[in-house]
Amino acid sequence: xxxxxxxxxxxxxxxxxxxxxxxxxxxTTVAEIAKRAGLTERTFFRxxxxxxxxLFWDAGALQELLVSTVARMPDSAAPIDxxxxxxxxxxxxxxxxxxxxxxxxxxxxxxxxxxxRELIKLASLGSAMAEVLRRRGVREPTASLTAEAGIAVFKxxxxxxxxxxxxxxxxxxxRESLDELRSVTARR
Amino acid sequence: xxxxxxxxxxxxxxxxxxxxxxxxxxxTTVAEIAKRAGLTERTFFRxxxxxxxxLFWDAGALQELLVSTVARMPDSAAPIDxxxxxxxxxxxxxxxxxxxxxxxxxxxxxxxxxxxRELIKLASLGSAMAEVLRRRGVREPTASLTAEAGIAVFKxxxxxxxxxxxxxxxxxxxRESLDELRSVTARR
DNA sequence: TCAGACGATGGCAGCTGCTGTCATCAAGTA
DNA sequence: TACTTGATGACAGCAGCTGCCATCGTCTGA
Numbered sequence: 335x336x337x338x339x340x341x342x343x344x345x346x347x348x349x350x351x352x353x354x355x356x357x358x359x360x361x362t363t364v365a366e367i368a369k370r371a372g373l374t375e376r377t378f379f380r381x382x383x384x385x386x387x388x389l390f391w392d393a394g395a396l397q398e399l400l401v402s403t404v405a406r407m408p409d410s411a412a413p414i415d416x417x418x419x420x421x422x423x424x425x426x427x428x429x430x431x432x433x434x435x436x437x438x439x440x441x442x443x444x445x446x447x448x449x450x451r452e453l454i455k456l457a458s459l460g461s462a463m464a465e466v467l468r469r470r471g472v473r474e475p476t477a478s479l480t481a482e483a484g485i486a487v488f489k490x491x492x493x494x495x496x497x498x499x500x501x502x503x504x505x506x507x508x509r510e511s512l513d514e515l516r517s518v519t520a521r522r
Numbered sequence: 523x524x525x526x527x528x529x530x531x532x533x534x535x536x537x538x539x540x541x542x543x544x545x546x547x548x549x550t551t552v553a554e555i556a557k558r559a560g561l562t563e564r565t566f567f568r569x570x571x572x573x574x575x576x577l578f579w580d581a582g583a584l585q586e587l588l589v590s591t592v593a594r595m596p597d598s599a600a601p602i603d604x605x606x607x608x609x610x611x612x613x614x615x616x617x618x619x620x621x622x623x624x625x626x627x628x629x630x631x632x633x634x635x636x637x638x639r640e641l642i643k644l645a646s647l648g649s650a651m652a653e654v655l656r657r658r659g660v661r662e663p664t665a666s667l668t669a670e671a672g673i674a675v676f677k678x679x680x681x682x683x684x685x686x687x688x689x690x691x692x693x694x695x696x697r698e699s700l701d702e703l704r705s706v707t708a709r710r
Numbered sequence: 711t712c713a714g715a716c717g718a719t720g721g722c723a724g725c726t727g728c729t730g731t732c733a734t735c736a737a738g739t740a
Numbered sequence: 741t742a743c744t745t746g747a748t749g750a751c752a753g754c755a756g757c758t759g760c761c762a763t764c765g766t767c768t769g770a
Contacts, residue, residue: 342747363726374749379728414706446642453641454634475678475699480706482674489670490663511663512707518602518668519704530718551755562720567757712770720763727756734749740742 343381345371350388355437359385359445386451389438393455397462400424404466413472417463417484418512425491425504432501439496460485487511531569533559538576543625547573547633574639577626581643585650588612592654601660605651605672606700613679613692620689627684648673675699 339345349370353362364385365375382388403420411419428435442448464481472480491511495504527533537558541550552573553563570576591608599607616623630636652669660668679699683692 364728365726375727376729376750377748380747383728385727412710449645450638450642453645454638457637457641475682475702476706478681479674479678479699479702482677483671483703483706486667486670486674490667493666494663511667514663514667515671516707516709518664518671519700519707521704522600552757553755563756564721564758565719568718571757573756714768716765716767718763718765720761722760722762723758725756725758727754729754730752732750734747736747737745739744 339372342371342373342377346373346378346381347388347391351437351441354389354441354445359441359448386448389442389448390451390455393458396424396427397459399427400459401462401466404463405469409470413467413470413476413480414483414512416467416470417480418487418508420463421484421488421491421508422505425488425495425508428492429504436496456485456489483515487515490514527560530559530561530565534561534566534569535576535579539625539629542577542629542633547629547636574636577630577636578639578643581646584612584615585647587615588647589650589654592651593657597658601655601658601664601668602671602700604655604658605668606675606696608651609672609676609696610693613676613683613696616680617692624684644673644677671703675703678702 346367350362350367353367353370364378367388368375368378371378378388382391400420400423403423404416407416407419442452460478460481463484464477467477467480468474487508488511491504491507494511495502495507534555538550538555541555541558552566555576556563556566559566566576570579588608588611591611592604595604595607630640648666648669651672652665655665655668656662675696676699679692679695682699683690683695
């Protein structure tokens with residue numbers, strides 16, 4: 335295990351989120367985060383590739399969840415429905431950590447650099463879903479477009495979920511958002 | 523005008539793109555860009571907020587073009603059609619600089635930091651379009667969803683346009699991409 | 711024509727993010 | 741008990757980026 339206290343990575347995460355909240359992302363130095371976690375700056379960069387990544391390192395798990403859920407859907411499911419089902423599963427997971435998600439999102443919204451990082455994580459989720467759709471026999475550009483549409487649906491639904499004072503259900507919001515997309519794109 | 527040669531900003535842009543192509547983004551220092559442009563590092567940062575922005579500073583013009591085009595559409599136009607029309611106009615503009623667009627995109631694709639910056643520029647275009655839709659009386663979440671769908675359509679169409687050896691028409695690819703999105707989201 | 715305003719640039723110091731390298735320490739293993 | 745292994749500390753150093761002030765060319769008004 336570690337040299338002194340266990341779970342150095344977790345302490346770094348917690349310290350970073352706290353300090354980003356208290357002083358803002360730019361006004362926080364990595365040395366300060368490390369100090370609050372009882373570690374050194376050098377160790378921070380062994381756990382996280384950069385100062386932003388500390389807020390996003392769990393994105394990999396979310397991506398695996400999305401991919402495996404899409405992969406498990408019956409072949410009869412339309413691509414957009416497979417994607418929507420996966421997003422609802424992921425939404426249910428996020429739902430369990432609503433307070434954490436809100437805090438984190440407030441920090442991200444307050445800083446453009448963090449917003450950039452969030453966007454590339456979402457884009458990565460999209461690419462992964464397009465890839466699994468292709469493995470299911472969906473051709474391009476249908477696969478990419480379906481995945482991108484899914485990401486768009488998720489972004490809007492997640493935004494509503496975070497903003498609202500009354501806590502509506504995230505999977506439900508995702509369904510409603512997809513319905514709205516269908517209306518928006520429907521030919522009249 | 524400038525102190526010696528005119529158009530320092532343009533020289534910096536050109537030098538940066540060249541060096542990013544030759545050695546890659548990370549392997550290029552700002553001092554090297556400035557030197558090739560006959561200027562200093564300090565002056566580079568007066569023209570561009572950071573090392574990435576030199577490839578994206580013209581995004582503002584594209585955004586204005588999109589916004590004004592949406593704003594000029596007749597009230598009878600459906601939101602998605604207004605957005606699509608604006609994207610086609612923007613696509614026609616990009617079409618005129620195909621070689622430059624390709625070079626630039628190759629550089630961006632080769633570096634995650636540049637990809638991040640591109641994504642936030644696209645997100646900014648989306649926000650601007652959502653805003654102009656709201657001014658046209660479109661409510662949320664319809665406005666955001668329409669704009670996000672437009673960005674998704676554009677991303678896929680632009681990707682095809684850049685990849686293909688035979689140069690198909692970008693506005694045409696955008697129309698086809700929107701048609702594909704309609705098919706993908708259509709209820710069966 | 712000349713003095714001063716103004717805008718763009720150079721030069722320099724300094725902070726911070728991030729990396730490479732080597733030493734150190736705790737715990738497990740033969 | 742000696743050796744290995746994995747996480748950490750310590751330190752040097754580069755590059756991105758900023759603040760500050762000096763400098764230079766051009767424009768403007770008397």
